Amino acid sequence: MMSFAEVTLSLVACLCAIPVLTLLAEILASLPSLRPGHLAGRRPSVAVLIPAHDEREDLDATMTSVRGQLVDGDRLVVVADNCRDDTALIAEAGGAEVVVRHDPDRRGKGFALDAGLRFLARTGLPEVVVVVDADCRLRPGAIDRLAAASVALGRPVQASYLFTPVLGGSPAHRIGAFAARVRTIARPLGARRLGVPCPIMGSGFALPATCLSKVSFASGHLAEDKKLGLDLALAGFAPHFCPEAEVESPLPLGEAARHRQQTRWEHGHIALIKAYAPRLFREAFRGRDLRLLAVALDLCLPPLVGLALMSGLVLLLTAGWAGLGGAEHPMLVAGGTVGLLCLAIVLAAWRWGQGLVSWRDVLALPSFMLVKLPILVGALTKPQGDWIRTDRVRQRP
Template sequence: MTLILNMLISLPALLLTLLALWFGMQVVAACLPGRTPTRDNATACGRLAVLIPAHNESTNMIPTLRAVHSQGLAGLRVLVVADNCSDDTAQVAKNEGAEVIERSDPTRRGKGYALDFGIQHLKAAPPDTVIVMDADCLPAPGAMARMVELATQTQRPVQALYLMNNPNQPTVKSRIAEFAWLVKNHVRARGLHWFGLPCQLTGSGMAFPWHVLQGVPLATGEIVEDMKLGITLAARGYAPVFCEQAMVSSTFPANDEGVRSQRKRWEHGHLAIIWNEGLPNLGRALLNRDQNLLFMALDLCIPPLALLVMMNMVWLIVASIYWAWLGSAWALTISLIGMLITAASVTLAWYKFGRSVVTGTDMLRVPIYMLSKLSVYAGFLFRRQTTWVRSKRDNEPK
């Protein structure tokens, strides 16, 4: 009986420690000198289509369209999918020189359906490369040329460095959230790239050779369609490549409603996809001896940063109680190692990459931030979000 209890307590501790170890290895690798940047080659872009799904974006998308056109790429085609819009998104996009198609299907809502609608439209005159850009994102100068060049060289999907920033005078919680985003999209992706491994797709700033998208099921209601698409492509032999030298950026909502909606969608979707895609693809990768799929699925299984820290803390407490009860220190030792690795990794990521985002005092308030996320994780168990909901923008009426 004691042996069984030891296994029941020690196995979750071991799994959490392995996830913490892989997370820590990514952070350490990210701190090492990076690989040689790709060179600019704007003349090699060929036929390029920038696909922008937009639901009631209206004036929000004007800076995006102007930034895309300012990249100065030959053969550029900008296609906006005005998806289930009730505002003037379509007319605004036309006024900014974009090609516009409108989709109306209130029963099938979500970015995946809009992307599929756009791809079907492009089939009449296929481009060489498709870049997917969210309607509120800004590509940095030269970013699109770098993405297209790397996609052409590798014949694989390319993910740009996609960062989100806070508006003026952010709260402590919003600064910590920005740091968590930085760790996920920059630090971990950079670490994976240092190992020569693929990264996750993060939703915007994604470049695809046209043939890679053929036959891929995009028309789904998946609320984290980017993660789903990335692991699907990896399973087909097209694991995404990270391009740190190409950056796109956006801004977190400042209003509480938009923040709650956005984070709930991201975190519920991430947790669901760990079960639906991460774990099954781990087994598939082992059977097929597919290294790219294996490490991508393993990376997908790392929960959101706040939850990873929280799970390690909780299991450390459970293991401590078990040790005090039966005197078995195995689970406690493993949990303590996992907690130390997690804490050291987060501290290193902050010291190397995050000090401009959060202060040391902010980091001491992380436990309060984690407590604020309890309702999100409880909601996953009891009131899980399974359908796409657009986050409220700051310039929209209440």
């Protein structure tokens, strides 16, 4: 009869294997080359909504990338949210309809989106609303593809979110860019090919008007976009990935800015796991809904560094137990999990890291993991509660 310790270690090893298997399945499905898709369906009426907080340096270029894709009847709306600069004046000069919002007690992108959607509801709601962050650029054809797919499917649609590394960045910067590419392109593409939804990733997503009243947008959550995707999935509107539509944004170059961004992302992600995973699994099993089950499994996949640290720790614990004379099967499961995680990372680097990271950057992994470790520990012991805008250092020509 197995002891309590053996049962516990076996259970922990098996639970740790689930997110690794999820990651491996997504990476394997993402490996085949992407064939260009054809624009199908009619082009609906569109409003592009840009939430902006102190974005005077980036907003004009973002609006330029949007205006060239608008057609007669489309609208461009900028929400100048708690701004201390002339974001509103720049937006107005660029031909946008401007919503000025001042509410320092309710800060965050979710509240800005809510204000913009309320404005659209009062002044004429289009068939599709496309959300673009003020520091992003839409690549040509993105709005047409997002809007047509969203109205055809009756679901939110997420574009490929390209985080572009800055030339001259450190190995840690390049590793962070690779991890972001896996999170925002490889995994969603794999999920689509497996026939399951993707998360909303922050910018470049389209919302059909039919789903806007089903969820609340007013939120100051650190991961407000991912939270919105989970709420929509629970309401029956799980997001769909459209890799042919692309939006790009630079990764922050400075160490302090990158640390703030990673802290916000990962603290927000872990908070969502604790808040949403039980409900997602419950609703998935109750309704026999494979889409919700896939959303729950994807949500429970922690950041790559966190997953590696967790898998390594479980392997050390189970190996220690076996060394003390305990059963070996928990160690074998944990060892297999670490092996599969390494396989997933190698395949992802081969397919998605070309031109971005080199094998020499592997030497920077220990220091990268040491930097990330306090962020992950802090997410469990003292999670960040306030939304903080990430400053980006632009690459100069």
